Amino acid sequence: MDLKMEDFNAPHSMGTTIIGVTYNGGVVLGADSRTSTGVYVANRASDKITQLTDNVYLCRSGSAADSQTVSDYVRYFLHQHTDFTYRIQLGQPATVKVAANLVRLLSYNNKNFLQTGMIVGGWDKYEGGKIYGVPLGGTIIEQPFAIGGSGSSYLYGFFDQAWKEGMTKEEAEQLVVKAVSLAIARDGASGGVVRTVTINSEGVSRKFYPGDTLPLWHEELEPQNSLLDMMNVASPEPMNM
Numbered sequence: 001m002d003l004k005m006e007d008f009n010a011p012h013s014m015g016t017t018i019i020g021v022t023y024n025g026g027v028v029l030g031a032d033s034r035t036s037t038g039v040y041v042a043n044r045a046s047d048k049i050t051q052l053t054d055n056v057y058l059c060r061s062g063s064a065a066d067s068q069t070v071s072d073y074v075r076y077f078l079h080q081h082t083d084f085t086y087r088i089q090l091g092q093p094a095t096v097k098v099a100a101n102l103v104r105l106l107s108y109n110n111k112n113f114l115q116t117g118m119i120v121g122g123w124d125k126y127e128g129g130k131i132y133g134v135p136l137g138g139t140i141i142e143q144p145f146a147i148g149g150s151g152s153s154y155l156y157g158f159f160d161q162a163w164k165e166g167m168t169k170e171e172a173e174q175l176v177v178k179a180v181s182l183a184i185a186r187d188g189a190s191g192g193v194v195r196t197v198t199i200n201s202e203g204v205s206r207k208f209y210p211g212d213t214l215p216l217w218h219e220e221l222e223p224q225n226s227l228l229d230m231m232n233v234a235s236p237e238p239m240n241m
Helices: 005-009 064-089 096-109 150-154 156-162 169-186 227-232
Strands: 018-023 026-031 035-037 040-043 049-051 056-062 116-124 128-134 145-148 194-200 203-209
Touching: 018 056, 018 116, 018 128, 018 169, 026 049, 026 056, 026 116, 026 128, 026 169, 049 064, 049 194, 056 064, 056 096, 056 194, 064 096, 064 116, 096 116, 096 128, 116 145, 116 194, 128 145, 145 156, 150 156, 150 169, 156 169, 169 194
Parallel strands: none
Antiparallel strands: 018 026, 018 145, 026 194, 035 040, 049 056, 056 116, 116 128, 194 203
16 A cells, blocks of 8 residues: 555544443553554554553543643643642542543533543542543543443443453453454554553552454454365366356
C-alpha cells in the first residue's frame, strides 16, 4: 500500500481498546498501545493509561491530543484540590467520583471540540473501587465494567458472558488481558502490547504484556482439517462450456 503525505499529516488517533473492570477489592484498567496517523502507525507502544492522582487513573481513546489535554487539566485541578484539603482537612486525596466528574465537566463543556472517550478508574476509602465511563459528548456512567474505543465493538457480547461479580484480582486481570487481545485480533486500529493498571487499598501495580505472549484466536492459528487446507490441493481443470 502506498502512503500519501496526508496520511502522515492526519491527526493522531488512538484507535484503541480501553477497558475498566471492578473486582472484589479494587479495579483493573487495561489498554492496547497502537497510535495511528491516518493509516500509518505512528506509535506501536504508547501508554494510554494516564495517572491523575495516586489512586485514580484515566484510560484514553479517540484523539490523542484531546485526551492528553483533558487529562492534563484534570490532573492540575486535582492537585489543587489535594493541596486545599491538605490545609483544611489533613490532606485527603480526591475521590474517584470527584476525578470522574472533573473529566465529565471538561468533556461536556467542550463537546463540540473534543473527539475523545475516556474511562476513569480508581480506589478510595469511601466507596472502594469504582469505574466511570465518560464517552464522546461528556456523559458520565458509573458501571461495574466499561469498554471503549474502536475495539469495543467486538467485546460487548464477550463481556456479557465473561464478566461476573466478586472476581478476584487475578481473575479480573486475566479477563482484561484476554479481552484486549481479542480486540487486537479483530480490530485493525488496535494493536501492539497490553498494559494493565491494578488499583486497590494496597496501592497501584502496573503490568506489561508483550504482543508475542498474548492469547491467540482462531484466525491467528494454523488451519487444520478445514476448507483452507484445500488451497494446497491442485484445483481441477475448468470445464469447457
